[in-house]
Amino acid sequence: MTKFQFPESIRSRPIYGTLEPRPGKVHLMIADAEGAEALIDVAQAKPDLMAGANIMYFPKGSGDTFVTQLQALGPAQLYVGPSYSASVARLRRTLTDSHMGLQVYLAGTEGLIGQAMLEVTTAGIPHSAIQTEHRGSVARRMQCVHCKGITEDVMTDPFVCSHCGLNLFVRDHYSRRLAAFQGVCIDAEDPGNVPDPVELYS
Amino acid sequence: MSAGTNKIAVTVTDVSVVNALVKRFRFERSDGGLLPTFSGGAHTVVEMQDGDTHRLNPYSLMSDPMDQTAYTISVRRDDTGRGGSLFMHNSVKPGDQMTISYPVNLFPLDLRARKHLMIAGGIGITPFLAQIKQLSVMGERFELHYSCRNPALGSYVDELTEQHPNTTHIYYDDQNQSIDLEQLLGGQPLGTHIYVCGPKGMIDWVRGRAADLGWPREAVHYEEFLAPRSGKPFEVKLAMSNKVIQVGEHQSLLEAIEAAGVDAPYLCRGGACGQCETDVIGYDGKFLHYDHWLEDDQKTSGKKIMPCVSRFEGKTLVLDR
Numbered sequence: 001m002t003k004f005q006f007p008e009s010i011r012s013r014p015i016y017g018t019l020e021p022r023p024g025k026v027h028l029m030i031a032d033a034e035g036a037e038a039l040i041d042v043a044q045a046k047p048d049l050m051a052g053a054n055i056m057y058f059p060k061g062s063g064d065t066f067v068t069q070l071q072a073l074g075p076a077q078l079y080v081g082p083s084y085s086a087s088v089a090r091l092r093r094t095l096t097d098s099h100m101g102l103q104v105y106l107a108g109t110e111g112l113i114g115q116a117m118l119e120v121t122t123a124g125i126p127h128s129a130i131q132t133e134h135r136g137s138v139a140r141r142m143q144c145v146h147c148k149g150i151t152e153d154v155m156t157d158p159f160v161c162s163h164c165g166l167n168l169f170v171r172d173h174y175s176r177r178l179a180a181f182q183g184v185c186i187d188a189e190d191p192g193n194v195p196d197p198v199e200l201y202s
Numbered sequence: 203m204s205a206g207t208n209k210i211a212v213t214v215t216d217v218s219v220v221n222a223l224v225k226r227f228r229f230e231r232s233d234g235g236l237l238p239t240f241s242g243g244a245h246t247v248v249e250m251q252d253g254d255t256h257r258l259n260p261y262s263l264m265s266d267p268m269d270q271t272a273y274t275i276s277v278r279r280d281d282t283g284r285g286g287s288l289f290m291h292n293s294v295k296p297g298d299q300m301t302i303s304y305p306v307n308l309f310p311l312d313l314r315a316r317k318h319l320m321i322a323g324g325i326g327i328t329p330f331l332a333q334i335k336q337l338s339v340m341g342e343r344f345e346l347h348y349s350c351r352n353p354a355l356g357s358y359v360d361e362l363t364e365q366h367p368n369t370t371h372i373y374y375d376d377q378n379q380s381i382d383l384e385q386l387l388g389g390q391p392l393g394t395h396i397y398v399c400g401p402k403g404m405i406d407w408v409r410g411r412a413a414d415l416g417w418p419r420e421a422v423h424y425e426e427f428l429a430p431r432s433g434k435p436f437e438v439k440l441a442m443s444n445k446v447i448q449v450g451e452h453q454s455l456l457e458a459i460e461a462a463g464v465d466a467p468y469l470c471r472g473g474a475c476g477q478c479e480t481d482v483i484g485y486d487g488k489f490l491h492y493d494h495w496l497e498d499d500q501k502t503s504g505k506k507i508m509p510c511v512s513r514f515e516g517k518t519l520v521l522d523r
Contacts, residue, residue, distance in 0.1 A: 024416025025388070100390040101416040124316045124393020128416030 002034040005117040013172040016134040021046035024103040032058040033134030036066035069075040083190025095123035111141035114179035156197035208304040236270035242333030242520035247303040259286040264331040278325040309425035316393025318344040323400020352376040432453035455509035473511035487516010
């Protein structure tokens with residue numbers, strides 16, 4: 001199952017939609033792992049759109065599962081990168097060279113969607129004009145509010161900050177500026193009294 | 203009370219002819235004080251006592267938004283209109299005392315934009331004159347594409363091309379010059395916002411092409427003032443104030459409500475801002491909706507009317523006012 005319905009939460013928590021083809025000449029599609037399936041859905045809804053599609057794809061743990069399928073869609077460009085963070089320079093260059101009318105489609109994990117959203121809005125596209133669809137893992141990109149370090153792909157609550165080692169409670173409080181959820185020390189008042197970690201949304 | 207109805211008593215200190223159709227008016231505070239600053243794109247509502255008729259017409263402020271000593275507006279004469287522009291052209295002289303409203307901005311710059319792309323048609327140039335002054339001070343990037351009928355009627359073309367030779371592009375209809383919109387909108391860097399002010403046809407054209415080319419709605423701004431249209435006289439009952447009023451042929455519903463001494467909200471008086479939206483309690487007849495505020499389903503619902511521009515034909519109309 002790659003689609004997950006997030007329960008309703010506080011206003012700060014991002015809400016994702018379903019990608020749909022939009023008018024435009026150039027379509028920038030950024031996805032990781034099962035996010036590829038959302039791109040495939042767009043291509044099936046409007047196959048001729050792919051002639052203007054520039055796909056940046058990060059397989060993460062999915063290996064080659066989706067790469068051949070993405071190739072088969074016939075995009076104008078398909079870049080398969082080792083990780084999002086290794087491809088930021090490439091994304092920035094793509095945005096610098098782009099023109100208004102560019103359509104942006106983000107699909108996959110929350111960490112990827114959030115970080116790409118930050119780059120694209122910084123480049124000048126209003127956030128409400130960027131399409132997103134969550135697919136695959138519900139892992140989160142967390143910021144430790146104490147040491148400010150980022151821990152990627154957090155799957156349990158609480159978790160241990162990979163920078164300072166504090167036990168952090170996973171909040172729905174999200175920062176668009178940091179593209180991360182906030183993690184707050186769970187045993188500050190009673191050090192060592194840490195509940196057993198539970199998998200997110202289990 | 204209505205927003206934007208704080209009034210300022212002003213003296214007309216200059217009236218100059220810009221060209222065969224346009225005159226420019228300069229207002230200074232009658233008490234000698236300073237006027238409020240405003241932001242580029244703002245308008246003021248000018249009150250005119252034209253014989254028995256009391257007119258309130260909105261005009262874009264075109265002076266430097268930081269210049270508090272005076273406001274200037276440009277008025278295009280409309281010989282077939284309801285008479286406000288003719289009154290300004292024929293009757294307003296230097297030294298006259300007038301009343302204007304505090305500035306209200308329904309066409310502001312989005313200062314998050316990386317670049318401001320302005321598209322003007324005819325007298326629609328006026329808000330851009332103030333915006334360009336504001337952007338020049340801030341060192342922001344802009345580009346103006348200004349379409350006018352011919353060189354003789356191109357208001358402020360000389361001033362603009364002299365001060366901003368690299369960012370001003372002029373198109374003359376009578377020389378078959380027109381904006382290549384496809385090319386223009388297709389080549390703008392990310393973060394560009396479009397501003398369009400001019401005739402309805404031009405606004406629809408730009409908005410339509412921008413949408414086709416995938417521009418986000420949030421990056422396309424437009425301003426179109428509608429002058430209230432004349433029409434058949436009609437009678438209206440104001441339920442809250444318990445009054446029956448007559449709306450004259452050349453009077454808007456809003457003006458008739460005001461003439462009856464009822465304080466109704468307004469801001470733009472041109473069908474754009476939504477401030478004067480009024481609930482309909484009952485009616486027997488046909489609405490003539492001329493605004494671009496109400497959604498189509500609201501217009502057909504018979505429950506709302508924008509009295510600043512819209513009219514009514516029929517037997518009875520009862521408003522919640």
